[in-house]
Amino acid sequence: MKLKSLSLENVRNYEKLRFDFPDEKIIVIQGLNAQGKTNFLESILLLSLTKTFSNAKQEDLIMWGKDFARISGVITDQKDLLSLEFFWGKTKQFPKTLKINNVKKKTEDFVGNLQVVIFTPKEMNLISDPPSIRRKYLNIILSQTDKKYLQNLINFQNTLKNRNALLKMINDKKSKEDELVFWDKKLTEEGSDIYFKRRKFISKIQESLSNNYSHVAGKENLLSIMWNKNIPESLEDIKIFYKNKIENMRGKDIITETTLSGPHRDDFSIFLNGKEISISGSRGEWRSAILALKLSEVNYIKNTTGKTPILLLDDVLSEFDPLRQKNVLNLFHAEQIIITTAHPINKPEDSRIYEVRNGVITE
Numbered sequence: 477m478k479l480k481s482l483s484l485e486n487v488r489n490y491e492k493l494r495f496d497f498p499d500e501k502i503i504v505i506q507g508l509n510a511q512g513k514t515n516f517l518e519s520i521l522l523l524s525l526t527k528t529f530s531n532a533k534q535e536d537l538i539m540w541g542k543d544f545a546r547i548s549g550v551i552t553d554q555k556d557l558l559s560l561e562f563f564w565g566k567t568k569q570f571p572k573t574l575k576i577n578n579v580k581k582k583t584e585d586f587v588g589n590l591q592v593v594i595f596t597p598k599e600m601n602l603i604s605d606p607p608s609i610r611r612k613y614l615n616i617i618l619s620q621t622d623k624k625y626l627q628n629l630i631n632f633q634n635t636l637k638n639r640n641a642l643l644k645m646i647n648d649k650k651s652k653e654d655e656l657v658f659w660d661k662k663l664t665e666e667g668s669d670i671y672f673k674r675r676k677f678i679s680k681i682q683e684s685l686s687n688n689y690s691h692v693a694g695k696e697n698l699l700s701i702m703w704n705k706n707i708p709e710s711l712e713d714i715k716i717f718y719k720n721k722i723e724n725m726r727g728k729d730i731i732t733e734t735t736l737s738g739p740h741r742d743d744f745s746i747f748l749n750g751k752e753i754s755i756s757g758s759r760g761e762w763r764s765a766i767l768a769l770k771l772s773e774v775n776y777i778k779n780t781t782g783k784t785p786i787l788l789l790d791d792v793l794s795e796f797d798p799l800r801q802k803n804v805l806n807l808f809h810a811e812q813i814i815i816t817t818a819h820p821i822n823k824p825e826d827s828r829i830y831e832v833r834n835g836v837i838t839e
């Protein structure tokens with residue numbers, strides 16, 4: 477899969493941009509700090525997911541002082557051309573609109589057409605960061621490969637908000653406890669599905685993780701992922717497990733006015749040769765582990781969707797020495813790789829170099 481063109485209107489610091497991608501496989505966008513490197517890649521991710529999964533709200537993504545924003549792009553997969561458009565605004569006057577080939581689409585039909593794998597310096601800290609970052613990682617990949625996942629996740633987050641509000645009311649004696657029944661049932665349904673899909677994904681990528689790590693590091697190693705909770709394997713068993721858990725925790729939930737159990741508390745750790753990497757691994761081992769994870773992610777997307785994702789590397793190459801930089805680019809079997817960099821890098825083979833300055837990209 478490749479992007480042929482990308483147009484941005486009022487997206488962060490891009491007032492108007494039309495970028496035609498060259499035929500070269502690797503596109504390097506270099507620029508000083510705060511010129512729009514991350515924003516450029518973020519907009520591609522947005523076109524893929526219509527959601528950032530960062531702390532930014534949709535309105536933060538609109539250029540300051542403007543009312544709406546638009547991202548559109550043409551992608552090609554083998555011979556097929558597809559034009560995608562994502563429009564959103566600050567007020568109801570500019571409702572969120574998604575279009576494929578100029579026809580309006582629902583989120584679930586829009587998401588999953590443009591497959592990307594993003595690798596940012598933030599993800600280098602995937603190992604040491606708080607659990608929410610690891611959940612975000614899972615959400616990004618699962619939303620792209622599973623139509624229902626994103627919608628279910630949004631529903632779950634709404635259910636959680638409503639249930640927490642009700643818990644507060646119950647604790648304040650303004651509502652009755654049996655009002656929870658409705659929300660608990662919804663929570664069980666939606667939450668179990670998230671638990672199930674996340675675990676299925678991790679067990680699938682485990683298969684290639686050690687192999688990929690060994691490729692990156694140059695010698696045999698064992699890389700594995702372990703969840704913070706033991707959850708049953710089948711969806712049916714997960715539902716029973718989660719239902720019981722919610723029931724058992726009800727008293728505590730009311731006192732604390734929060735839902736204490738569920739996939740919103742999910743977390744995992746990474747182990748290298750049996751040792752938890754966040755405790756004993758070197759910085760270099762962290763980097764290689766994340767790289768292995770990303771490689772497994774590309775394979776996972778290929779295997780589940782049949783499409784080769786576009787690889788977005790946000791200023792991460794400079795974290796590797798020149799030899800490994802070359803390795804990184806060769807290890808990923810992508811058709812298109814978009815790299816940003818604040819530091820000069822050696823021109824990769826089959827690449828074209830651009831410069832970004834203040835939201836304007838030139839060759």
Ligand SMILES: Nc1ncnc2c1ncn2[C@@H]1O[C@H](COP(=O)(O)OP(=O)(O)OP(=O)(O)O)[C@@H](O)[C@H]1O
Pocket residue numbers: 487488489507508509510511512513514515516536537538539540791818
């Ligand atoms: N909504 C917005 N409207 C206008 N400008 C914005 C908006 N949001 C962010 N910016 C600005 O866009 C500029 C570019 O940000 P970006 O993160 O893309 O920089 P960068 O080139 O990746 O820099 P670095 O090398 O430091 O990572 C920043 O100055 C930022 O403040």
Ligand SMILES: [Mg+2]
Pocket residue numbers: 513514515791
């Ligand atoms: Mg940046």
